[in-house]
Amino acid sequence: MHIINETTFPRKEPKAAIRKEVCDGCAICVDVCPRNCLEVAINPRRLNARIIRLTPELCSGCGACQGACPKEAIFIPGLSTADLRGYVNQALAMSGVCP
Numbered sequence: 001m002h003i004i005n006e007t008t009f010p011r012k013e014p015k016a017a018i019r020k021e022v023c024d025g026c027a028i029c030v031d032v033c034p035r036n037c038l039e040v041a042i043n044p045r046r047l048n049a050r051i052i053r054l055t056p057e058l059c060s061g062c063g064a065c066q067g068a069c070p071k072e073a074i075f076i077p078g079l080s081t082a083d084l085r086g087y088v089n090q091a092l093a094m095s096g097v098c099p
């Protein structure tokens, strides 16, 4: 059983947003997204650069991508890093693992 999963992050709206000028297409967010709504694509604005593309209809706004992105390039409007940490700590505490 995974301690950290989609229910860890209870916010459901709004959808994820991407700062395209910051994203380098590293794809860390793709790996953590529980809904497979992110994919790597070629950035048409920068030569030989990658970027992330979101399918918004699939996004639940859970925030897992925001917590994982090392560049703060993807985020849920209105969701702070402090909110994310609170959700993770709550999930760890409920599972019996001290944060």
Ligand code: SF4
Residues within 6 Å of the ligand: 018, 022, 023, 024, 025, 026, 027, 028, 029, 030, 051, 052, 068, 069, 070, 071, 072, 073, 074
């Ligand atoms: S949004 Fe962040 S984690 Fe995702 S590809 Fe861009 S830089 Fe990497």
Ligand code: SF4
Residues within 6 Å of the ligand: 015, 016, 032, 033, 034, 035, 036, 037, 038, 054, 058, 059, 060, 061, 062, 063, 064, 065, 066, 076
């Ligand atoms: S908010 Fe959740 S569902 Fe939406 S892109 Fe990020 S990880 Fe995927």
